[in-house]
Amino acid sequence: MKVTIVGAGNVGATCADVISYRGIASEVVLVDIKEGFAEGKAMDIMQCATTTVFNTQLSGTTGDYSKTAGSDVVVITSGIPRKPGMTREELIGINAGIVKSVADNVLTHSPNAIIVVVSNPMDTMTYLTLKATGLPKHRVIGMGGALDSSRFKYFLSKALDKPANDVQGMVIGGHGDTTMIPLTRLASYNGVPVSNFLSQAELDKVAADTMVGGATLTGLLGTSAWYAPGASVAYLVDSILNDQKRMIPCSVFLEGEYGQEDICMGVPCIIGKNGIEKIVDVQLNDAEKALFAKSADAVRNMNADLKSVL
Numbered sequence: 001m002k003v004t005i006v007g008a009g010n011v012g013a014t015c016a017d018v019i020s021y022r023g024i025a026s027e028v029v030l031v032d033i034k035e036g037f038a039e040g041k042a043m044d045i046m047q048c049a050t051t052t053v054f055n056t057q058l059s060g061t062t063g064d065y066s067k068t069a070g071s072d073v074v075v076i077t078s079g080i081p082r083k084p085g086m087t088r089e090e091l092i093g094i095n096a097g098i099v100k101s102v103a104d105n106v107l108t109h110s111p112n113a114i115i116v117v118v119s120n121p122m123d124t125m126t127y128l129t130l131k132a133t134g135l136p137k138h139r140v141i142g143m144g145g146a147l148d149s150s151r152f153k154y155f156l157s158k159a160l161d162k163p164a165n166d167v168q169g170m171v172i173g174g175h176g177d178t179t180m181i182p183l184t185r186l187a188s189y190n191g192v193p194v195s196n197f198l199s200q201a202e203l204d205k206v207a208a209d210t211m212v213g214g215a216t217l218t219g220l221l222g223t224s225a226w227y228a229p230g231a232s233v234a235y236l237v238d239s240i241l242n243d244q245k246r247m248i249p250c251s252v253f254l255e256g257e258y259g260q261e262d263i264c265m266g267v268p269c270i271i272g273k274n275g276i277e278k279i280v281d282v283q284l285n286d287a288e289k290a291l292f293a294k295s296a297d298a299v300r301n302m303n304a305d306l307k308s309v310l
């Protein structure tokens, strides 16, 4: 199985690294516009093959999309990341043009690929990719919810003082500092509701920390995060390539689901070899429904800025 990752920067290269050492794909191609950069990242990762022991064939190219031909999955991470103090939404001006041209290039050589959109503002970039390419909705998947949910489980595990892998939880809504919806009501510690162990104030803090998880890391690192983002993309790609049918919150085109239309936003999806195989309808309570509607308003406002590109 072949995966192309466009953008060999922090997130793209980390994703290539995780896909390789976990043997998720047999072939990975990294693409970047910076001369020699993707080739260098690919060579560096390939030189781990005998120490971390993997057989994935990873190569890099500076903009030669013929090398990406026949990819089963294409991941788009090309574009600029935010700096401390910025929102993801401020990246739209530069990233929209990049994402649109990259989507066109990859589809020329891999007309059947499933596209995973990572560049920010991710929900709007997913919507742009869907509209600009005309692909069916099951083949355009925005990655944000997998990452936000892993951060949610991290903060829950810290509050509970229990291992993260004993914690279940999900974040839906937009992938923005104010639009994410950590579903604390449904989170559990090995099936027991977390509200049995944490006060409302503690749960509210976990939710707030989760929502600004990306901004906190951007402040600490000077650019946005990449280890958890890269690993989250690899997790999603694994579910597609290996037809695992995991339930992962992803940004997907909604046509009435969760009360929304003509928008891409994070909702729980079954992810398998066909991409989005099913949108899972979780019964939200009235407060969660109101948050989802508010989140959709913000994402829709952002999408309006795409007029000049679409």
Ligand SMILES: NC(=O)C1=CN([C@@H]2O[C@H](COP(=O)(O)OP(=O)(O)OC[C@H]3O[C@@H](n4cnc5c(N)ncnc54)[C@H](O)[C@@H]3O)[C@@H](O)[C@H]2O)C=CC1
Pocket (backbone or CB within 6 Å): 006, 007, 008, 009, 010, 011, 012, 031, 032, 033, 034, 037, 077, 078, 079, 080, 081, 082, 088, 091, 095, 098, 102, 117, 118, 119, 120, 122, 143, 144, 147, 175, 223, 224, 225, 226, 229
């Ligand atoms: N959806 C999510 O959960 C997350 C999204 N992101 C987003 O992912 C994007 C990438 O972040 P990083 O990897 O940290 O940035 P980075 O700056 O390290 O890497 C981006 C790479 O894209 C390349 N690039 C730019 N234009 C290109 C083009 N037309 N064709 C091919 N390559 C091109 C650049 O040369 C650079 O190497 C950002 O927009 C960031 O906000 C980052 C983390 C999580």
Ligand SMILES: O=C([O-])CC(=O)C(=O)O
Pocket (backbone or CB within 6 Å): 081, 082, 088, 120, 147, 213, 214, 215, 218, 224, 225, 229
């Ligand atoms: O925070 C950012 O800008 C990058 C991102 O989407 C994340 O790490 O969640």
